[in-house]
Each structure stands twice: as structure tokens, then as C-alpha cells.
Amino acid sequence: MWKAVMNEEMKSLQKNETWELVECPPGRKPVGCRWIYTVKYKADGSIERFKARLVAKGYTQTYGIDYTETFALVAKINTVRVLLSLVANLDWPLQQFDVKNAFLHGELSEEVYMDLPQGCMVSEKQCPKVCKLKKSLYGLKQSPRAWFGRFIKSMRAFGYRQSNSDHTLFLKKQHGKITTLIVYVDDMVVTGNDLEERKALQNYLSREFEMKSRSSEILSWD
Secondary structure (H helix, E strand, O other), X not given: OHHHHHHHHHHHHHHOOOEEEEOOXXXXXXXXXXXXXXXXXXXXXXXXXXXXXXXXXXXXXXEOOOEOOOOOOOOOHHHHHHHHHXXXXXXXXXXXXXXXXXXXXXXXXXXXXXXXXXXXXXOOOOOOOEEEEOEOOOOOOOHHHHHHHHHHHHHHHOOOEEOOOOOOEEEEEEOOEEEEEEEEOOEEEEEEOOHHHHHHHHHHHHHHOOEOHHHHEEEOOO
16 A cells, blocks of 8 residues: 555656756765655545655755755735635635645755665666755755745746735736735635636646645635
8 A cells, every 4th residue: 555655656756857866976965865654534534545755854954055045935814814804805706725745846956965765766776876856855944945936936927926015925917807826835725806817827827736636626705
């Protein structure tokens, strides 16, 4: 069971081109990694699925060498309250969804080397090599920052403006209508009075990232 979900995770990492195998540079110590196993349950207590995630041992990173800035922007509670107030008073639909393996979409600006994961099938010739990370990985200190930088770039490319008062809030005004998106790490809420734009945004994000099924949940305030 766990071997199957580990293989699924490895395929996802390879598809995302998360790393490349290289010789470890002299004087550099690779970051370790480990597998985290989780059982997801449904609301009724039955098992929904088994999940295995490869996580880097970020606590072994060295400041100034393989990471610099670290932060994870989260929505301000006042912004959330204002948004929910608009939804309730203007009868706007509320759409909630998130990105699958969001941190894996972040692009690293630092050189980070990692040990080969347990279960990674490589030839004997490649065994002495390490993984040079091209994309961020869960557990790395800079992963939240890298993911959010990637998300900002995508939203701006689609015509959204980032709020100056809350950097997790994105807005788009056109034809007298407005669409808003607020992000909390990898969870997003979209609302507004522009139905076509909301659909276009969802389709765009689905092309840019791998979205989870919650993207189809619509909550109305009747």
C-alpha cells in the first residue's frame, strides 16, 4: 500500500522536474530527506486515501548558503471579514479550492543539494550523486516564499492586481464588475460578481497548477 503511494509521489516529483542528479560540490553538505506517511479520513471516519510525501530536512540548512529569506504570507483576518461581509450582503457566490502539492511549484533561486530519497531507483553509476533541487520541496525553509513568488507571477500574468494593504488579496476589475481572490498559503477563496471571469480564472489556475477537487465547491448565502 505505502509503496504504491510512494511511487505515485515520486512520479509527481519527476514530472515536475523537481531535481537533477549531480556530483555534490566540494564543501557542500546535502540536505537530508524523509518520507511522511498520512492516512486521510472522510467525515464519517472511513479511510479516504493513503498519502506519502517526501519532505526535506530543512533544519539542516545553513543560512546564507542554501537559504536566505523565509516567510509564508497568510491572509489578514480583517481582509477575510470584509470579503465575507461583501459575500453576505451582495449575495456573491463563494468558491473555495486549493493547489495540489503547492510548494513543488516554487522555483528556487538558491543552490540546494539533497540526498537521494529512500526508494529512489538509480543505477550504480548514479548512486554517489545527489539531487540538485530545481523546484522547492516541502520542508525547505524557503519553500513558502518560493511558492508565493510563483503564484504572484501567475496572477499578474492573468491581469490581476495585488493589493497594497494585504498582499494575499488579488483583484481584477473589468466591464464594471469585480473578481477577488484571497490566498492562505495554498488555500484560496474566489468571489465577485463576474461569473465569466471566475470561470476563466479557475480554468487558468487549473492549467498553471494541479488543482484539487475542492475547486468545484460553490457556497451560496441564500
